[in-house]
Amino acid sequence: MEEESMEEEGGGGCEAMMDDQNHNNWGAGGYGRHLLGPAAAPLGDRLLRGAAAAAAGPPAGPELPAVPEANGVLRGCEPGAAAAAGKGGAGAIAAAININASTSKFLMNVITIEDYKSTYWPKLDSAIDQLLTQSPGDYIPISYEQIYSCVYKCVCQQHSEQMYSDLIKKITNHLERVSKELQASPPDLYIERFNVALGQYMGALQSIVPLFIYMNKFYIETKLNRDLKDDLIKLFTEHVAEKHIYNLMPLLLEAQSTPFQITPSTMANIVKGLYTLRPEWVQMAPALFSKFIPNILPPAVESELQEYAAQDQKLQRELMQNGFTRGDQSRKRAGEELTYNGSSACASSRGYR
Structure with missing residues (x-):
């Protein structure tokens, strides 16, 4: 057809x-x-x-x-x-x-269920495959207008329920394969591969959800009282994240204690992604989540200021040990270099203020 x-x-x-x-x-x-x-x-x-x-x-x-x-x-x-x-x-x-x-x-021009199965869904199936497996920045040779039109016509011909069922089954099968591949990953590659799987899936949703906007509006929101994006995020949570969270979290905590074992951007992506999937996972590692999510920990109190200062000094030493320098100190203004020896510390502090 x-x-x-x-x-x-x-x-x-x-x-x-x-x-x-x-x-x-x-x-x-x-x-x-x-x-x-x-x-x-x-x-x-x-x-x-x-x-x-x-x-x-x-x-x-x-x-x-x-x-x-x-x-x-x-x-x-x-x-x-x-x-x-x-x-x-x-x-x-x-x-x-x-x-x-x-x-x-x-x-x-009625679309029968046979027409849907033989002509319309195969086009949608192929497009979803490409969107789920694309790498960031890849060009996908599909016609978004054609796919959008397929969805529109199927919704108008009352194939929404069948299309929603096919979409959920398709993505569920994909996520189960992703989960099995992660299980076979060695520990040194586990975090990076989880980050790739999470980023690839969330990127795919940015295209899949708009393509099925008519199904979402006229079937999922109206008859199921849900939202397509929420349903698809829940699929990743159930079929991937929940199955790997207890292996992933110890590796993240270990990486946190060893600076630059993984890149800061990877750590930030995973922690923010886990928080999006299920906010209650914060309780597993509040200190880790607090580094990337604001207002996770309670407000600081004065009695803990010395501890915070010690943590900052430790971080600076670790940065210097890994090759990071403090830069050219000769351009500092007078009074910015603080010392903590008797009266000179007080004088410099007053000068700084």
């Missing part, structure tokens, strides 16, 4: 279709008149009038011309056939309704 261009949003067409009662009762009497105009009455209505007239007897005037069907397939309705149909009573009415429904499907 050849893809068509997505309909304009301004008409509110999809919103009107979302109502179940209206959605399940589309007929040529409404949608067909909208497409063809008032001059093209539905074929089923004409057949019903023709059958009733034939049952009453042949017309006194000349024979009426054949009535073309809206889709151009049926060219006319023979008077004899109409009379025969009229003798059938209910059979003629049923036949007219069937033809009317057939015309309606043609006009609406």
Whole structure:
């Protein structure tokens, strides 16, 4: 089935279709008149009038011309056939309704469940695969407009439930593979690989969620009272983070005690990511989380100022041991170099102030 261009949003067409009662009762009497105009009455209505007239007897005037069907397939309705149909009573009415429904499907370009499975979902499946496995900065050769249009049409044809189920199953299978790969990682690569998996998935959500915005609006928010992004983040939490948190946290604490064992950006990404997934994990290592998340620890008190100063001095020594220098000290202003020896300390302190 050849893809068509997505309909304009301004008409509110999809919103009107979302109502179940209206959605399940589309007929040529409404949608067909909208497409063809008032001059093209539905074929089923004409057949019903023709059958009733034939049952009453042949017309006194000349024979009426054949009535073309809206889709151009049926060219006319023979008077004899109409009379025969009229003798059938209910059979003629049923036949007219069937033809009317057939015309309606043609006009609406109905997407059946078979069409969805064979044509529409494969396109979405392939695009999701590429988005989930792309590296940051990679170019993905997919048409976002085409994928957006696929989702829009499937939602309007009431395939939202099936599409949501397929999406969750697809991403769940992907995350289970990611979890198995992490389990096979050696300890020295574990943190880095977890960081890559987390960043890759969160990056993919920035494209996947907007592509499924119509499904989110008209199905997930309306009928499930949830949000697609929250559901997909929960999937990563359940299938990856929860399974690895107790192996990951000791490695993070060890890396924290050994400066530059992993890069600061990697540590920050993981800690902030874990906090986003489940804030209560802060209780496992409050000191670690407090370095990257504000207001984790209670406010500082005066009695602990000496301890904070000692920690700062220790950090400075570790930086110098790893090759970081304090830079050119000759450009300091007078009074900025504080000493702590008797009166000179007081004098310099006053001068600094």
